Amino acid sequence: MKRPVVITGLGAVTPLGENVADSWDALIAGKNAEGPLELFDTTGCRCHRAATASLPSLPGMSPKALSRLSRVSRLAIPAAREALTMARLLDPMDKSLLPILPLSVSTTAGGMAFGEAFLRDILAHKRSRLLGPVARYLPQQQILDMQEALGFEGPSVIIANACASGANAIGHAAEMVSSGMADCVLTGGFEALTELVFVGFDCLQATSIDRCRPFDLKRSGLLLGEGAAFMVLETPEHAQRRGVQPLCRLSGYGHSTDYFHLTQPQPAGQALVAVMHQATASANIQPQDIGYINAHGTATPINDGAEAQAYRTFLGESLDRVRISSTKAAIGHTLGAAGSIEGLFSIQALLTGKLPPQLNLQTPIPEIASVLVPENGCSREMNHTMSVNLGFGGSNAALLFSRYEN
Amino acid sequence: MKTNLAVIGQGAVTPAGVGLAALLHGNPTETMTPLVSRSDRSWPVFRVNLKDPAFERWQKEPRLRRASPISFFLVEAAEQALAGLDASQRAETGLVIAFSTGCLAYSRRFFEAIATQGQKAASPALFPETVFNSPLSHVAATLRLEGAAYALVGDETAWIAALKTAWLWLEQERVKQVLVLGAEEFDSASLDAYQNAGWLRDCNPESTFIPSEGAAGLLVRKAGSDDHAIISQMDDGFIYRSKSQALAAGRRCLQQFDSNLPCFKSAQHNWLGDIERTLAQKHISSSTSTEQIYLGEGSTASAAWNTLRALASFDGDNIRLLVPIWGMTHQIGALEMGHPSSDKKLQV
Secondary structure, eight states: OOSOOEEEEEEEEBTTBSSHHHHHHHHHTTOOOEEEOOSSOOTTSSOOEEEOOOOOOOTTOOHHHHHHSOHHHHHHHHHHHHHHHHTTOBOTTSOBSOSBOOEEEEOSSTTHHHHHHHHHHHHTTOOSSOHHHHHTOSHHHHHHHHHHHHTOBOOEEEEOOGGGHHHHHHHHHHHHHHHTSOSEEEEEEEEOOOHHHHHHHHHTTOBOSSOOOTTBTTOOOBOBBOEEEEEEEEOHHHHHHTTOOOOEEEEEEEEEEOOSOSSSOOTTOHHHHHHHHHHHHHHTOOGGGOOEEEOOOOOOHHHHHHHHHHHHHHHGGGGGGSEEEOTHHHHOBOGGGHHHHHHHHHHHHHHHOEEOOOTTOSSBOTTTGGGBOOTTOEEOOOSEEEEEEEEGGGEEEEEEEEOOOO | OEEEEEEEEEEEEETTEESHHHHHHOOOOEEEEEOSSOTTOEEEEEOOOTTSGGGGGGTTOGGGTTOOHHHHHHHHHHHHHHTTOOHHHHTTEEEEEEESSOSHHHHHHHHHHHHHHOGGGOOTTTGGGGSTTHHHHHHHHHHTOOSOEEEEESSTTHHHHHHHHHHHHHHTTSOSEEEEEEEEOOOHHHHHHHHHHTOSTTTOTTOOOOBOOEEEEEEEEEOOTTOOSEEEEEEEEEEOSSHHHHHHHHHHHHTTSOTTSOBOOOOTTSTTHHHHHHHHHHHOSOBOOOOOOOOOBOTHHHHHHHHHHHHHTOOSSOSEEEEEEEOSSSEEEEEEEEOOOSSSOOOO
């Protein structure tokens, strides 16, 4: 990367907690957020469970303003606010100190629940009071909600590369900073559980009616989840001007497209191998330098097999030096937010030395059985961690995080 | 933001036909389409003719077997823009597609089945095609584009975000060239949305807004000394929630550009038309012809059509042009484009 990129703020709302600390502590303690899905009726579905997040309060917002926010905005705003607070970019009124703050974000469904409500209404031949839902379902409306709530404007990019979007949004933000297009970017992803998406995965039989068991021989599908995570990316000089100590560096990013199939990765995970090599090459490190990989690990039979093959190819003889886990067993697959939340967990692992356990393992798949983080967790000193994601359409992305040394 | 993007290929699919000639000179035909909520109320809509012979070459593509119309629009516009690029060059080509509503027709069909027949009626064949980046994947796979690929979402200004992404990738040397596309497909559910927003004629007697669909794209690379059409500045991020805020946002946006630039008008049929007239009058010394044939409102597709039309409008007198991109639901942005003539070299 041409200019170094550091991370100075983190924020999250996940099914395990309403902020980074609560989410991380619960994750490391081996908790999982799976439970009955009560946001909408699932009577006709195979699966009736998901990882649902609690909506944090939004102090200072009127009941009327709150009622206009989509569920996904209510996840995104507190996560973005936490990240800006940590980066010391908010004034005492919780408004951004930077009036122009570029955004690079991701989602797959935006405020889809509003779109669903609108469709139900027009199918039922309702004729009035329909503008509210339809006007607020598009993803740019969540951007406006965040910009209004936190008091900034500026260019925004919304990446919708399916389940790799979150990693793409962060990687894109890093490239904006690295290239000089921006000095500071707020980046992250958000996703709320919606009926259209839940039923979609259910009808593909991609959701599990058993526990979510990433990298297990008996894995049978994914657990859907929701949440949001944000990070502040900037140049070290920009952070130093505020007296802010960087948490770590974003040192590498790789992304690529796999043509094999619209919904399945190429069985050897070739595109994933390529993006991991891109990320390490841009950071000028070797695969064996990575201490932990937060895997995509959806627990679908096809994804996890290809992914495990990719790790064997990428790491080769140094496979045993890395540790791997998928946190989707704990928080579910948060789709457009997955790359951001899992990237944030990879940073937490780098900063704390604690590794998120691989939950729900009974019979680990042999390709990477020896390197999966045990259920009681483990700790290690690391200089680099990686987060990888794959998505529908063949999107593959890898983010590399490294210790910051002044 | 100053850039130096050379346009080296163009493609278009419009309700007036397929190709640049149709974009510049074709006349679309109105189709009366009823609301979903009221079958007794219909409005004119411009639709792409999918029976156009240009689409025949894509009918047997395995990737497009179940694809929705937007993928066909995209792959045709993309192939036009890529004409002349061999396989090795395509392998070094990035792809960015801007969408506003994306695969709306299949999304509506998928959810309508759930809403009217229950969740057991959900179609596993339709669901993957509802995802925003499915058309992106189809274009990349069908045309063997092996570089970086992003699907971007937003209002009309997502087109600017896509061009800025292309510039970023070229600056980072991720790819040699980037294919940037905007595309939308029409569904009658959007007609209900426009009616509720007051954008259709009976809600607003001044309006001549006609919903539309299609795609267009530019193949771009970093400009060299021999390149002609160049995008030299792009700015966006001027957000608004109300009409008064939109006027202020438009003013701030256009202030980023040389006030002597002629302005390419494109919002005269939608609710931002007043603002465009006001700002063009107050801030821009002259305007180019607005006598373009109206192709309807196709969000990111319209943004791309307008950019291609602006490129085609360069003549001996106009070698630089301001092209505002009027986002109808979020923000306002603009492009500055130039075309070096033999006697006046463009400064980039």
